[in-house]
Amino acid sequence: MTPPTTPPMTPPMTPPMTPPMTPPMTRAADGRPAAPVRMLHLGLGGFFRAHQAWYTEHAPDAARWGIAAFTGRSTDLVARLAAQDGVYTLVTRGGDGDAFEVISSVTAAHPGSDHGAWLAYWRRPELAVVTLTVTEAAYSTGDDVRADLLALRADPEAPVGTVAGRLTAGLAARRRAGGGPVAIVPCDNLPGNGEVTARLVEELADAAGLRTSASYVTTMVDRITPYPDGEDAGVVAAATGRADAAPVVAEPFAEWVLCGDFPAGRPRWEDAGARFVPDATPYEERKLWLLNGGHSLLAYAGAPRGHATVAEAVADPACRAWLEQWWAEAARHLDLPGPELAAYRAALLDRFANPRIRHTLAKIAEDGSRKLPVRVLPVLRAERRRGALPAGAVRMIAAWLRHLRGGGAPVRDAAAPSVAGPLREAARTVLACLDPALAHDAELIDAVTARAAELE
Known part of the structure; x- marks a missing residue:
């Protein structure tokens, strides 16, 4: 996003051939111990892994803030990340060369179709933050939202497909489990993205007869993160001696501006360079x-x-x-x-x-x-x-x-x-x-x- 405008999902990528003796990445060998999951993310892809996951990795309290990330629809990236325990290489590509670092903040990765796992995380008392990178188009309403409405009316734990439906189902499940409010943090190129998300969720929840409680944070995110290509894994293997099936390439610049409340806490992102302001407009x-x-x-x-x-x-x-x-x-x-x-x-x-x-x-x-x-x-x-x-x-x-x-x-x-x-x-x-x-x-x-x- 920037987003690349960046995409919510990384397309399937076949890593190039690496030397047979190049060992695969693992958390035990290359990363740090998995942090307990206190954050959820929807839209597992390159931009999220170069931005929100990177800021969390660089927060001084990162060991307390693990992320469970869900794709929109794809399963390929989940399989590649799971094979290396959620860790991956971020290649920071400047005009004069590359820098390589291992990101360990993704504790678990799931396909978006795993609705049971999605709801299970919402029921955890320790959950505090839910971030999104789903692109502007995902905030629109239409027939899919109406289908989610009918499904939620019939069964509040029924599988749903839209962003508003997933958030509504999660928030309602959390409330039924006795959990407190969390912060919803959309990170897409949409003016007033916090207010937009709040309106969509609250309208759907009201129509479905469900009760929810959350804080909605408006954000501005920026880091140019191009789609991966077939050469990235080979570059990582040559530079690090490790086989990474899910590397991410991004520019050196990164910016994150946030406006809103975090009722259950958050990582110390400001120590990693994020700014918290009274008005993000x-x-x-x-x-x-x-x-x-x-x-x-x-x-x-x-x-x-x-x-x-x-x-x-x-x-x-x-x-x-x-x-x-x-x-x-x-x-x-x-x-x-x-x-x-x-x-x-x-x-x-x-x-x-x-x-x-x-x-x-x-x-x-x-x-x-x-x-x-x-x-x-x-x-x-x-x-x-x-x-x-x-x-x-x-x-x-x-x-x-x-x-x-x-x-x-x-x-x-x-x-x-x-x-x-x-x-x-x-x-x-x-x-x-x-x-x-x-x-x-x-x-x-x-x-x-x-x-x-x-x-x-």
């Missing part, structure tokens, strides 16, 4: 607009120019100029000191330019209909209120339109609108998809149409 907006919005711009505008990664795109003078233009528009509406924003932008350029982090534009381009509303719309609306036509925001939307019409990376977006036909009508369609009110802004429609025509 300025940090959420800074990250969503500058980093994630910048990624989307490069994905949609850079891919048609032949670029495959963020590093390739930001090295293109045209793409870099477009990025700086977008950042200037967004920075006008961020409630943070100017010098802090300037330093953040400079750091972003260095991070984006790291050629050893292969962050693919095709992956970033996925699900734009869900990502762009929080990455570009707030700035676009603010600029339109001041009577401006923001060139950077217009270019991002026009480039997305061109992407949907077949320019650049393959389209992978279940909610994408159909944009066949005349270009101006297509511009109106994509704007309506982002915000129905924008379909009536003739000046904006004309600007997006003109920019898209230039791109085509």
Whole structure:
């Protein structure tokens, strides 16, 4: 997430062949003793293991805070982690070389389908924190939530599939067992993610007639963590002499900002660099607009120019100029000191330019209909209120339109609108998809149409 925008699950990966004498990783040989489980995580994948698990590993009280992590659907990663007792190698990939460290904070890993184990952890009195990395799309409602509602009404311990359903079932099971409130900590690129999660769970619990009690923490998370590739395990084996079937690669930069209460306690993440603030909104907006919005711009505008990664795109003078233009528009509406924003932008350029982090534009381009509303719309609306036509925001939307019409990376977006036909009508369609009110802004429609025509 960043999230890579990072994914909730790591896809199956076949490690490359390693020398026959390379011993496999184990907790006894490579890690530290397993800590008692006091945390749950949903969305076992690369970003979680490079971020929340990393912060927990670096907390001075890590020996008291083990994590039981559940996938969304995959079982492959669970099997690979279980074979090495939950430990794995984090490869911190800087521009000048790699650093390797063993992460031992994952005490147990389970497939998301193991609903019995999920509920059993919730019933434990010592459970204190539940974190999530499930991507923006998982917070939407629909037929799946309605199916969970019917299931929970019939049996509060029935298997459920949505994030809201899983949290509701867990909280209700905890209450029936006499457990106290825990902290729910969503870690996805969604404004006010704590408030959003609270609303979804409370609405579902009320409709199902279940009682729950929790604190909801709003967070901003940041660490670029590309999908693993077939070379990562070989790199680890060559450097460490150990066979790791589940390594994770991440950039050196990491940031975590949290706002909320932890009624049952938490690890001392602040000693590992996390920040606890009274209001996370300025940090959420800074990250969503500058980093994630910048990624989307490069994905949609850079891919048609032949670029495959963020590093390739930001090295293109045209793409870099477009990025700086977008950042200037967004920075006008961020409630943070100017010098802090300037330093953040400079750091972003260095991070984006790291050629050893292969962050693919095709992956970033996925699900734009869900990502762009929080990455570009707030700035676009603010600029339109001041009577401006923001060139950077217009270019991002026009480039997305061109992407949907077949320019650049393959389209992978279940909610994408159909944009066949005349270009101006297509511009109106994509704007309506982002915000129905924008379909009536003739000046904006004309600007997006003109920019898209230039791109085509």
